[in-house]
Amino acid sequence: MTTALPSKLEQLVRGEFEDTCRRRFFFGLAFDPYGGSAGLYDMGPPLCAMKANLLTYWRQHFVLEESMCEVDTTCLTPAEVFKASGHVVRFNDVMVRDTVTGECIRADKFLEEYGEKQLQDKTLSATMVQEMQTLLHRAAGMTPDEIKATIERYQLKSPKGNPFSDPFPFNLMFSTNIGPEGDRVGYMRPELAQGIILNFKRLLDSGNAQRMPFAGACIGTAFRNEIAPRASLIRVREFTLAEIEHFVNPNEKNHEKFDKVKDVEFWAWSRELQEANAEPVRLTIGEAVEKKIVDNETLGYFMARTALFLDAVGVRYVRFRQHQRDEMAHYAQDCWDAELLTSYGWVECVGIADRSAYDLTQHSNASKKELGTREEFAEPRIERQLQRKLQKGAIGKAFGKNAGEVMEYLNTAPETACVELNGKLTESGEATITTSSGFEAKITSAMVQFDYKDVKVTGRNYVPSVIEPSFGVGRILYALLEQSYWVRRDDSAKNEKRAVFSLRPLIAPQKVAVFPLLMKPELMRTAETIRSQLLLSGVSTRTDDSGASIGKKYARVDELGIPFCITCDLEGDGCVTLRERDSARQVRIPESKVTEVVVALCHPLLPREWASVEAEFSAQLAA
């Protein structure tokens, strides 16, 4: 576990790191021969394998262990869905344009950079330091008007020194047309949530979920037309998300397994700490929920499970930052980001939000479909309910063709309005109402009577709240790469620097490299046999039958983050050499046992410790 929270990745020289990633093709700009396309990246074989491993473990940790309902939904989405969810109107970034060059710039990021730069000035007045820190916390949530005021206040110019246009909203969804007629607008989804949420009823009814509460999950691609893609894999236009939507009764946000995670510790940077410009503090999730720092048990449960997931895949530096009130969507109850430390600073990699019943309600209204569910009370309850007794004859006689809308009003008006109306009727025998079409009707006591009655109620209909943990897969992978990167100085005379990725076996692109010490047929056969056995046991391998020296081969696989190497050598004692990457220590181990040992070292859930392998077999000095 983390024992202190650094502010910087001390071991990382970003240029060297990027060079390693490029040289071994962890990732690179897509469409490379054409000079690339901003914000679009391809993952090469090492990162692609890491991604598959991360997602397999994500499925294990969340979908299987929590019996979630995974769905696979489409990227293409008809416009009505994102109209209802509010994305067509609100999924914007505020943009400013350089009035001379026409360059488009994302306003909040520009202001954040400005604030950070000012804060580096040690002569800055205390007032300005305060102002700049506030700017940093507030920029992401500012309206165009607030941005305009900020630009004017500090007389900001574009990077080229030109005046800015007025700030204006830019919708981040990619649009297209669906169907041959070309008249149906569609969007590439910017998140997975709507696709899961729209399956709520099917999941509940199909016997896959069985009962409330339950969670839907989805792994898939999302798209955002970022104004200024940057920071490598962090701000891109196409990316993989892994999302969970946990559907829960809004009145019962406790979680039956909360006790199992209450002692999980995390670095909490609450809204209050941020406002006070104070540092994150170490808490258990139990304390955080008890002190109401985290809104409810279910949100806390998923924060803890997220912390455990990140720890298991090898993330070293993570903090949980609570959203500012003006940073959250208006409907959100609470929201925490798991931020991972990178050379670009702390980066939001997982967002854990309580979206309330907003999306289901919106889709229910827009589609005219009932998207809620029902809870049956353990015991029937007696509830005092308003009764409305309408006299249809009197209403029909009085209002003729308008009688229908008058009755609709009287049947559906909110309880408060009925109480008020009833007061007037009791007082004066008549009162005027206005129907939805604007018709004014004079109501008399002969037309309607209101009454309260005790009713036995066995349950109630409700629209579930949704708690959403959303994982940015590319960002987590990028942060993992940076956090596990270091440089080993070669102990030979040449004193070369050699890159190492200290990735856990769970995530490493391959678990073990197998090579013959020399290109002799007998050694190559042994290597091939071991490789086949490992493949059959589900352990991925890499081979290197080039003529390079063994030291060179070790350096090549260290650079790919492969945790173990098996060298088939000449000793003739039926043994092979097994080497551990980080310590570069080796043991001699019988060929007949090596597969079993490596399988144990690479067990996805309960891996054997290297120390116990050293203890069992004779350790040698590093080569």
Added chain:
Amino acid sequence: MTTALPSKLEQLVRGEFEDTCRRRFFFGLAFDPYGGSAGLYDMGPPLCAMKANLLTYWRQHFVLEESMCEVDTTCLTPAEVFKASGHVVRFNDVMVRDTVTGECIRADKFLEEYGEKQLQDKTLSATMVQEMQTLLHRAAGMTPDEIKATIERYQLKSPKGNPFSDPFPFNLMFSTNIGPEGDRVGYMRPELAQGIILNFKRLLDSGNAQRMPFAGACIGTAFRNEIAPRASLIRVREFTLAEIEHFVNPNEKNHEKFDKVKDVEFWAWSRELQEANAEPVRLTIGEAVEKKIVDNETLGYFMARTALFLDAVGVRYVRFRQHQRDEMAHYAQDCWDAELLTSYGWVECVGIADRSAYDLTQHSNASKKELGTREEFAEPRIERQLQRKLQKGAIGKAFGKNAGEVMEYLNTAPETACVELNGKLTESGEATITTSSGFEAKITSAMVQFDYKDVKVTGRNYVPSVIEPSFGVGRILYALLEQSYWVRRDDSAKNEKRAVFSLRPLIAPQKVAVFPLLMKPELMRTAETIRSQLLLSGVSTRTDDSGASIGKKYARVDELGIPFCITCDLEGDGCVTLRERDSARQVRIPESKVTEVVVALCHPLLPREWASVEAEFSAQLAA
């Protein structure tokens, strides 16, 4: 293995099958509350889990066993890529419009349906039967003019009885704009090939591929704006592909592992058999390549590996159909589709094509980047090469400012032109050439001498050929569902019909269901313990702690294709009941052994046979 090729899935009533898929949410139209969107489907939990299993095994069978380089590339693609690949101009279907209703109809599918309908008429003349069979084979490759002629020949009308418009091409790519300026056209990729192919150099140079030949692989989403989406998951607008691009020296299309697969049998429907309206025949891949029915060993190798893959995941009925010459892309050398039998007929699920060097050459020309590689000969070769000796002084004096283009002509003119020029110079001492700009130059013997010389050559540059197996993941899954579906008649008095999916453990959504026979705490604890042990061993489980009868619970999991059930019952002998889905037979097995036995039964590569479990433990009659 298949022993006879049926023409129809006898066991399937499509309505019942669809009802089961809908009721248990295997899949359904996306955006269900909004009435769905044609050609867009969501996969529910059972099919989503099957998909993850299929892709995991695909990675094992292809990427790991063949040491392929997997990449993860983007869906969003700048227009220049698909301009170079020819998709912007040629990736069309031919469309006809109902001139009255405006409905858009895909012409080739319309003609195929027409042909099929005609062939059902038993009174059709022999000539017409021949014509209709030819129409069925040719429709997919017809030009708009040929379609127009066909419509006129048979006086075809739209489904509503109205005249058709002239046929016209409709591009199937979804387009969008990339970046905030809105001036950069992009497309959602309709296949994965270009993304892999554009990484050829990076893979070769990064040490991931190590040497030629090698294969890139990719799993991802593709998009096609189908004119008429239909046939459930078969013709959709968004789908998952798993593609391989095997890069190979065009002069060396043999495959080093071909011998390992030469005895693999398959149903081959060659171009010649189709033209003769004859049935597919059973062949080994060795025979097919030897007889040149399949173009080369590498293509044959991947056909065999594909056949093995489909067999392993549980496909029962598959045939390989060779493309007609006019059906293939103009650059393709040979192409075979693995077609799977469904209730919609034989459906292309895997395409295995030799794309030659077309894509790399096109991208090299468009991007002005060298996208080839070099082969070094084992032994240097002596090659007779044309030598051109230019006298710069004489050329400069004679042509002044045009001297440059004259020299370029003489340095780059093809060998045949040089031989001809040399003949004239030898004959008359002079000859006239025309440069690329149209300048006419009178060349004399004093300006250039041609000569042949034996040169030692150590290698040559070349652009690799690409052999592409491309797997339609949704189609394979759909065919698997249909082919493994059957209905069990309940042996109770009610004589209910109960759906069963006979899916292999490798592919089944979960491997085993674990439930207590009764809702007693002790039995529930036992079930939970077994479930935890299985999860830890990587075996996915399902539970059912509802109050339903055990027979009902078995029926529920049969319907999901789950191969095994463990029932924790009351016997008090330390045993549990293990049931196999297809036979409905059961054994009593010690609780301490059940995890180990189930893990063996579900081994992804070498599963234990149920019969051996029955032999080891006492079999009981079916419940």
